[in-house]
Amino acid sequence: MTTIIDGNAVAEEIRDGLADAIDALDEAGVKPGLATVLMSDDPASETYVSMKQRDCEEVGIEAFDYELDPETPADELYSLVDDLNDDDEVHGILVQMPVPDHVDDRTVLRRIDPAKDVDGFHPENVGRLVAGDARFKPxxxxxxxxxxxxxxxxxxxxxxxxxxxxxxxxxxxxxxxxxxxxxxxxxxxxxxxxxxxxxxxxxxxxxxxxxxxxxxxxxxxxxxxxxxxxxxxxxxxxxxxxxxxxxxxxxxxxxxxxxxxxxxxxxxxxxxMTRAMLLWNTVKAAAEAEGVDVDL
Ligand code: NDP
CATH class of the missing domain: 3.40.50.720 (NAD(P)-binding Rossmann-like Domain)
Structure with a gap:
């Protein structure tokens, strides 16, 4: 008998498990926030971002939605990331890849505050993962x-x-x-x-x-x-x-x-599971940023 591993069911368990952490944050007056940045008119990317936002709303994470025209100069994207780094309501930042060719994706990833890098792609977080001290696992x-x-x-x-x-x-x-x-x-x-x-x-x-x-x-x-x-x-x-x-x-x-x-x-x-673990990382980011003890 082959077991078919049901990702939807396991993801549901993960989301249920996050509820306690989100309650603990709520008691401390904190609502976890995830900013998504979409700079593409690729339908698949649009779908991924809207699914991520819907997931956030379902579990009680505030979703901040930013959409940039694909022709926008790269500097505007970088300064949006800077603003999100400074925004206390935003605990996680996700720039949906791929970005247009005139934007250097490595520069974008390095610009994100590592403490808000819920994708786990910033070199500091990659290094920590390799060193066995992961902050955010991708x-x-x-x-x-x-x-x-x-x-x-x-x-x-x-x-x-x-x-x-x-x-x-x-x-x-x-x-x-x-x-x-x-x-x-x-x-x-x-x-x-x-x-x-x-x-x-x-x-x-x-x-x-x-x-x-x-x-x-x-x-x-x-x-x-x-x-x-x-x-x-x-x-x-x-x-x-x-x-x-x-x-x-x-x-x-x-x-x-x-x-x-x-x-x-x-x-x-x-x-x-990918979608569920993004929620997990966002809750973790919020808990660490606000100094709230949660069991994750
Ligand atoms: P990439 O294209 O970035 O990497 C693909 C890797 O596969 C490369 O290392 C490439 O080798 C290797 N590869 C390609 N062809 C062969 C082959 N014939 N034999 C052996 N290795 C091969 O893809 P991603 O890692 O981003 O994504 C991989 C897949 O996972 C995609 O289908 C993507 O859509 C999916 N995906 C799904 C997610 C989910 O949540 N389910 C999330 C992310 C991705 P080389 O380095 O030599 O080019």
Missing amino acids: CTPHGVQKLLDAADVETEGADVVVVGRSDIVGKPMANLLIQKAEGGNATVTVCHSRTDDLAAKTREADIVVAAAGVPELVTGDMLSEGVVVIDVGVNRVDADNEKGYELVGDVEFESAKEKASAITPVPGGVGP
């Missing part, structure tokens, strides 16, 4: 850790293959998994587009985390019996339906399910 890999925990998957001593080495998923995922800490202590192999014989690597894994952005890259024949498969990928592929597309992961679900002891679906696996 939302997607943190969500994967929580999913593995909820599914009772032991990472200690496990051989894990992470497919993908991006700064937002693959690298922080690998870093979290090798930490000498709960949810870590794994032996990690990080694969990427130059990896020779990916299938030989994935076949050796107890856990595969696929984050390549390639539809159905990982197929059942690349996996060993009993493997745990976490599919981070979200890819739009043409489909004969009303929308004209459907979402598929980086794993070929049907063939992988035949081998896996547990697997995440797409959608409904990692995606909801």
